[in-house]
Amino acid sequence: MESFSVGWYLGDTTQSLTFLSEGSIDIAVTYNTAAEQQNINSGDAVQSVYGFRDHFYLVGPKSNPAGLTKRESVLDMFNKFVALGNRDDMKPFVPWALAYSKWYHQYPRFPPQALSAAAVLEEYTLTDHGTWLSSPKNVVSQLEIYKQGGDMDPNDRLLNPAHVLLGKASQNDAISKLFMQWVVDPSGDQKVIENFRKNGEVLYSKALGA
Structure with missing residues (x-):
């Protein structure tokens, strides 16, 4: 597969889900399980995977x-x-x-x-x-x-799980689906998450069960 670039849209969860529904973006990273499920129920998102833990x-x-x-x-x-x-x-x-x-x-x-x-x-x-x-x-x-928040208790109230949603109106469906696979791949995004640091500290944790 040829290399491709990723363009980022700044937005909170509400804005990101709106962009996804409008077809302005192919994929959204969001932090609200209830809102994500509503987006899936409406058909605006067709897939959701556990991306990482903030x-x-x-x-x-x-x-x-x-x-x-x-x-x-x-x-x-x-x-x-x-x-x-x-x-x-x-x-x-x-x-x-x-x-x-x-x-x-x-x-x-x-x-x-x-x-x-x-x-x-x-x-x-x-x-x-x-x-x-x-x-x-x-x-x-x-x-x-x-x-x-910590990682020991999956019900920690200060745990901030991030999910990655694929929109139904993805402009390049094949690449978007491959990206979704990469997100959950232990040797792909999960390895990036495990090793990514900011100011010398690990920023996120791998998805639960990854």
């Missing part, structure tokens, strides 16, 4: 105003945020459903910008391993990692 980090200011301890579970940590941010009214609610919250802020950009904002505003945030490793030192030096 990991979330819960990070925040070194002053640690919430009093987090690393022995706590991530759910315990989030419960602290709710308790501290909503002291006047302890009724359960979903903060991101409100028009404005004094303690929960949405940052409608990409993860690197959100991490920078957390450093400047001295707030806690979820970020991913790749964003943390690729962010400038003047950003990460202001923050502490309080919890991070």
Whole structure:
């Protein structure tokens, strides 16, 4: 087979699935199992494979105003945020459903910008391993990692599995299908994943069972 080039489209999972549905891209790398399944059910995607494992980090200011301890579970940590941010009214609610919250802020950009904002505003945030490793030192030096996802527990809430979806409107079906095979090949993409490093650290983990 002749060599070919890969063109990348920047987008989050929602945008990537939209590009796939529109036929703007052949293949999407996404991080939301429910959204991926909906795309498959609609027929916009015809195949999904487990690509690799990324990991979330819960990070925040070194002053640690919430009093987090690393022995706590991530759910315990989030419960602290709710308790501290909503002291006047302890009724359960979903903060991101409100028009404005004094303690929960949405940052409608990409993860690197959100991490920078957390450093400047001295707030806690979820970020991913790749964003943390690729962010400038003047950003990460202001923050502490309080919890991070691992590979030991497949149900780890901070595990961030990536799936690779093939769109029904692939412009070059033969090459796209070969690429999908390469993604799961132990000597192909899984070997690349295992050895790829950023700033001296392994960025991702191989797909579960690879």
